[in-house]
Structures are given as structure tokens and as C-alpha cells.
Amino acid sequence: MSVEGISRVPVAPLPAPPEVAPSGPGVAAGLLADLDVLTSRLRDWPGALYQLSEGQLGGFVATMVGLVSRAESLAAVATTEAVTRGVVANSTATDAGGWVGACVAESNAAGMAGAPVTAEPAVFRRIGAVATGCADPRNRVVADALAAGVVTVHCAQVALREVPKVLPVIPGADRDEVLCWYLALSHTGTRTLRDLSARIIARFAPEVLVAQEEHQQACETLTWADLPNGLTRLTADLSTGHAAVIKHAIQALSAPRSEGNTADAATDPTPSAAPSAPGAVAERDTRTPGKRRADALTELAEVAARLLDGDRSHSSGTVGGSAKIVITLDHQTLIDQLHVAGKLGSSGGDDPPSHLPGIGRSINGDLLDAGTLRRLACDADLIPAVLGGESEPLDVGRTKRLFTGGLRTAIIHRDDGCTFPDCDRPPDWCDAHHVRPWWAGGQTTLSNAALLCARHHTIVHRDLLTATVTTTGVTWDLTPGLMPGRPDVAGRGAA
Numbered sequence: 001m002s003v004e005g006i007s008r009v010p011v012a013p014l015p016a017p018p019e020v021a022p023s024g025p026g027v028a029a030g031l032l033a034d035l036d037v038l039t040s041r042l043r044d045w046p047g048a049l050y051q052l053s054e055g056q057l058g059g060f061v062a063t064m065v066g067l068v069s070r071a072e073s074l075a076a077v078a079t080t081e082a083v084t085r086g087v088v089a090n091s092t093a094t095d096a097g098g099w100v101g102a103c104v105a106e107s108n109a110a111g112m113a114g115a116p117v118t119a120e121p122a123v124f125r126r127i128g129a130v131a132t133g134c135a136d137p138r139n140r141v142v143a144d145a146l147a148a149g150v151v152t153v154h155c156a157q158v159a160l161r162e163v164p165k166v167l168p169v170i171p172g173a174d175r176d177e178v179l180c181w182y183l184a185l186s187h188t189g190t191r192t193l194r195d196l197s198a199r200i201i202a203r204f205a206p207e208v209l210v211a212q213e214e215h216q217q218a219c220e221t222l223t224w225a226d227l228p229n230g231l232t233r234l235t236a237d238l239s240t241g242h243a244a245v246i247k248h249a250i251q252a253l254s255a256p257r258s259e260g261n262t263a264d265a266a267t268d269p270t271p272s273a274a275p276s277a278p279g280a281v282a283e284r285d286t287r288t289p290g291k292r293r294a295d296a297l298t299e300l301a302e303v304a305a306r307l308l309d310g311d312r313s314h315s316s317g318t319v320g321g322s323a324k325i326v327i328t329l330d331h332q333t334l335i336d337q338l339h340v341a342g343k344l345g346s347s348g349g350d351d352p353p354s355h356l357p358g359i360g361r362s363i364n365g366d367l368l369d370a371g372t373l374r375r376l377a378c379d380a381d382l383i384p385a386v387l388g389g390e391s392e393p394l395d396v397g398r399t400k401r402l403f404t405g406g407l408r409t410a411i412i413h414r415d416d417g418c419t420f421p422d423c424d425r426p427p428d429w430c431d432a433h434h435v436r437p438w439w440a441g442g443q444t445t446l447s448n449a450a451l452l453c454a455r456h457h458t459i460v461h462r463d464l465l466t467a468t469v470t471t472t473g474v475t476w477d478l479t480p481g482l483m484p485g486r487p488d489v490a491g492r493g494a495a
Helices: 027-042 054-085 096-110 121-134 137-148 153-169 175-184 190-204 206-218 240-253 263-267 289-310 331-340 370-377 405-415 454-463
Strands: 221-226 232-237 325-330 360-362 382-387 393-396 430-434 449-453 466-469 474-477
Touching: 054 096, 054 121, 054 137, 054 153, 096 121, 121 137, 121 153, 137 153, 137 175, 153 175, 153 190, 175 190, 190 206, 206 240, 240 289, 405 430, 405 449, 430 454, 449 454, 449 466
Parallel strands: 325 382
Antiparallel strands: 221 232, 325 360, 382 393, 430 449, 466 474
């Protein structure tokens, strides 16, 4: 069985970590001396950074980021050694994370590292949890990967936590193989690893996800409290399915706004959509992300209140127009659901299963179980995107309230957010950009579209960048001047 059939992320085989052989006598003393020199030299860097070129600054930052990750991995490996030797058990610390924190406090008190070491308690707990897991011989593959520096401590922690959840539902699975699935995806981030667990469970034990969602809904709470500064704090614990709806609605309304930089101006291919004056600079939205989300929540509540005022049939308080959510599901899952619902004839005489394999994904990446999908399907504003092989859209639902209808939905499914290299802006914050401009003969089609956030949409038009669009994604060419320019139209509105 291969992880490629479960995860949407291409998985490269995890390289075999080199075997760490014990060093000869005296090596540790020399390495400690070198470490002291490195620590001392790091303190000299802030006063010398102005001497670096722009390229050297970027290289320095990349090196420091890699050094932080590698240093945390080595700290976890060393803590594993302490756990294995019994050093942690013989200390006064309650666990390995507490032992790490005590070591840092002792080092700071003695001035061993020069400048005081500053780190969040969460870092100590993460290192301790991973070290404890790696001390278990069953997790040797994780310990070897950490020692070789091919995975981060954060991803190792997620793998150690998630694998025990999925092993019971995979018949005959090998623990090392499943661990390697997670470690091979470590470069994609911890959310992908958690999503992998949901996909595995959805494939082999979908009833578990349904039970989890039902249990979560039974435990939901919403409270608010008045703060001393006059503000009110809302605190909500929501199930995965309900949280997906709320997050999508808020995120859709919380994108940065600026005059002359609206969604209409970015997507309307008419000359009137351009800024009113050539060279005009759009005013930047100065609200913080938290403020934008608060404004979005308030706007949602105001819209709901107006709906209730205008429709007295909702005596229970249910809002008539719910937040839209786009759900992707594979074609076979849709067919199976229709068989169960009695909409299609069944080829066999057996009763249909009570829980079907399969899972849906919102455009923001939330994985939803089949039970939640059935409940959402009762809402006319649910938009299904049915997929065939290689995640190619077979059919995309349409609704007149979406500015670009099913086409934008298909673009969102393919791009998942801003397509500019190394950008993580979500799709709700992005404009649909014409890769070949409309005035240059570009059509408003899926093959000529790419999602871009406001910042990178501006950069693409400023530098006249172009891209290659395929059925699976967008690849940008960062060579300036390749996109046809139009001197009489300024700004992003000409996209």
C-alpha cells in the first residue's frame, strides 16, 4: 500500500539516513570547544550585518534558519540519550521536557552560554516529547532521521503522535513503513501530516471520523467575558465540521481591502476596472489580521440579523443564508453516496455500509467526514466540486452569488491559494489573474488563470511576469518583461 493513494501531496521516498557511527576518543571535547567558538562568533554578527550584500543577507538568513532547525534536532537527539541513560529519571524533573527547561535555566544561571538562552516552554515540551518517543526502540526510524537532520523536531512530534492513531485501522501495516510516510511528508508542514491521518482513517475506518465529529459537536461551547479594558472576549470550542464553516466565512470577508484594489477591479476584464488615474497608488489596508477577522465576524452577524428581520419564518433563529463552503470529493465517493441514498440502483444484493470510505476537503484545507458532508448537503449553498483521476474537476457547482461562478471554484481547487513562489496566502485573499492579459488575446479560462494575492498581483504587473499553467498547477517565470505590457493602463485592474 502506498501513501500516494491517500495524500494529495506527491511523496518522495525518505532518503535512508546515514548510520551514525561512534566517534573516537577525545572528539567530543574538540566539538564542545568548536561550539563555544560558534556561540561567541554569533554574538558578533549583529554589528557586521550592514557589510553584507543583498544576496549575502538572504544566504545568511537561510543559514540561520537551517541552523535553528538543526540545533533543535540535535537537542532532541541529546535528550533522547539522556532519557536512555536514565539521566532524566534520576533528576528532579517531572519529564524530559522539564529536564530540558531545567538545563536551560542552569546554563543561564551559570553564564555558560554567554548571553541568556531564551526559548518558549513549548519548545522544551516539544523536545522532551520527541526525545521520549525516540527512546522507544519501536521508533528507531524517527530517531535516525532526526540524527541525520532530514526531519524537523516539530514534524517528528506530529508523526509520533499520529501514527498510533492510524495503525489500528490499517490491516497488517508495518509501523516503520507508516512512520516513513509521515517523515517523507515532513517538508510539507505539520498540517499535511495531520491531514494524512484523517485521509487514512477515512479510507479504512470512516465510521471513526463520523464518531469523532459527533463527539466533538456534543462538547462544543461558546462563551464570552467582559475584559477590564472594556472589550469582550469570545471563546468558542467547535467541531471540525462546524469550525470549517465558520473559518471559511470569516476568511472570505477578512482579506485586506484598499481603494482601487478590490476584487471587482482585479477580475473585471473591462477597461473601466482599471484605476481611475494612471500611476495611482492604492491605499493600503492598515488593519491587523486580527482586526480584519473581527470585522468579518461582525459583518456576518449583521447580515444574519438583517435576514432574521426580513424573514419571520425562522422562529428557531436559524439564519436563512448560511456561509458558502466548497467541498471537493472524488467521483467514486459521490457514486457510493448516491447508491446509499437510493438515487442509483445497486448492482449487488448486500445492504449498503453504514459508513462509506471517503472524505471531503474545503477550499481552506479542512478535511470533513462523510456525516458532516451529508449535513452540509442539506444547505443549498454547499457547492460540490466532483473530481476524477489526477484531481481533474469533472463538474463544478455554480451559484449566481459567486463573482466568477464555477470557474473560480475550479481555479481555487487547482491552486489552493496564491501561486507565487513561497506565498501561503489562502484562496479567499486572492484574485483570479489572467496569465495572458485579456487585451493581448488572453481568454477567461481555467488554462489562463492563476490565483494571486494582492501583493504578488501587484508585483506580477509591475515586473511583467508570466507563468505556465497546467491542469495540476501554475509555475511562474520570474524573468521580468515577459508579459505583454500595455502603457495606457496602469495597475492591476488590467488583469
